[in-house]
Amino acid sequence: MRKLYVHQLPIRIWHWINAIGCVLLVLTGIQIRYVGLIDVLPFRTAVIYHDWIGAIIVGNFFVWLLSYMFSVRIRVYHPELDPIELFRGCVRQAIYYSYGIFKGAPNPFHLSRTRKFNPLQSLTYQIVMLLLLPIQCFTGILLWDLSRFSRVVDMLGGVRVVDTVHVGIFIIFVFYIPFHAYLGTLGRTPLEHYKAMFTGYEEVPEDQEAEKSA
């Protein structure tokens, strides 16, 4: 096994801030939305925490965006433009997760410096990072001060529309976050990918490296 440096420091810092922030946003969001049913924090405190954490996540998103935009690493987010290839890759990976993994089959995806996401991961992260998170940040900013952004809110169809989009994406994140955390345990050991997100190094078999070098 060889160590492969795939997660640069800014990305690791971004990732953990984003992870903790998103979890806290979900928790404070649930508190705000279900005050009376859940009373862990006072409503006002939950709103203030939610606003501040949201602001950090918005800022953090731009850290991620800039660190990728001005780097060759942006290639890991390049979408697969061949739909057949994309479909095949996703189906192959889905079959592995839903069947092969139980039979001890090898993971069809091989990690390299330029391909650190499997096709399903890549598609999911593109949707999350380039669509859902920006929309969530945008709607969050609008909801943070509806008076200030009333024209934009009206243009989008009103506060209900903006809020429903925000809550809809929140629901998707509620589904996605535990899923993401679980998929992180599907390495050779349960903590392999978690350790990699702290150290930056993933372990890859020698033959895969050779394959990459060749």
Place this chain on the structure above:
Amino acid sequence: MAGQSTAGQHRHSSFTSTIATVVLALAFCAGFAASAPPPGDQQCLACHQSEALVKPLADGDSLSLHISGGEFAKSVHSAFGCKSCHRDIDPARHPASASIASKRDFSIERAKVCSGCHSEQYHQWERGVHAALVRAGNPVAPLCTSCHSPHAVMRGAAQAMDTVPCQTCHGAIFTAYASSIHGVLRAGGVTQAPLCFACHGAHDVKVASAGEGLRDACLSCHSEAIARHQTWLPNTTLHFQMISCPVCHAPKAQRTVDLVLYDSTSQADASMPMGVPEFENRSGANASGLGSAALFELLRKLNGSGASSKTSIRGHLDVRTGVEAHQLVPASMAISDCNTCHKTGADAFQSVTVSVAGPGGIPIRYDVNKNVLNSAFSIESISGFYAIGATRITLLDVLLILALLGGFGIPALHLIVRWLSKQPAKRDDNEQRQG
């Protein structure tokens, strides 16, 4: 020098005598007004002091023609004499035999006389809600003489708590006011505490709850209120836009979500000036109030092809009645707990109305089914109103539960299947080792 001195003394003497004359004249007038009317007026009062003097009206009622000489003498109008207002009366042919249809007609006709001197106040009245009600045919809407008894107009009477004329028609509201912090302070001699006219106007009487009138009325005295709320209330501006002051400052009042039509193109409150007959028809047809699907359909109809602008429904939180709007308490007793309104099933959202403009902008409220606030239809139909927590869409709650079940359940299931699928392999390994 001597000449100058003489001239100066003369000017001084002339000025002094002028002042003295004016003072004497004023004293005379005041004394005269307080004691006895001028001869012309005495001639009128000779008959009109009689309480038995009545004029039969065409509608069968009778009009009292009695004038209290004592009250008239104290009235501010006594200085001008009867003739000033009753120029149309020819003493040679008085009493005339002209017929008067009713007391109401007589009051409407006499109001024009008031406008002769009080034109500014009359024009203000014409712009107000009272005149609008008169024009709409309301038989009790106040005219000049309803509030100001013309033969006993006392200076400052409309500004004193015990004589303010509003209480004649708005007795219940005035009682609520009198017990409120404003009324208590006013009765205690604090003249800065508002009386009716301070918030509603004296002659151009406005419905305080219409549009932003109430907020503006409160802020005209409590100019520091926004800054004070900003120290603790998140989204203060939004709260001030969406919630009328009594919602928190009359804590015992029953609250209601009041929906209004909003013109998104002109950013104006559309239902106030025009009213929407469709609402009235539908509300009338359904006693339990408009449902979410009905509101949705109505909006679609209003925004159908040919609509010149986009109409949406906005809402704000208000107290249900005018009486409750006046039950104001000291600021320290006002609601400041966010949970009161934002919690699930909050009282504030158990009542929903839709307002359409009545005569003079008086909002006429029709009941709406409270479930409209939690319906998925509300995304389109009540796109302009949302209170976090309390008016959330039920369908999204269901989706959240499914997301929680899926997000945690599917990985858990996957983990269990993984664990089970590894058991035979482990057994084989162990057997091989043992073998």
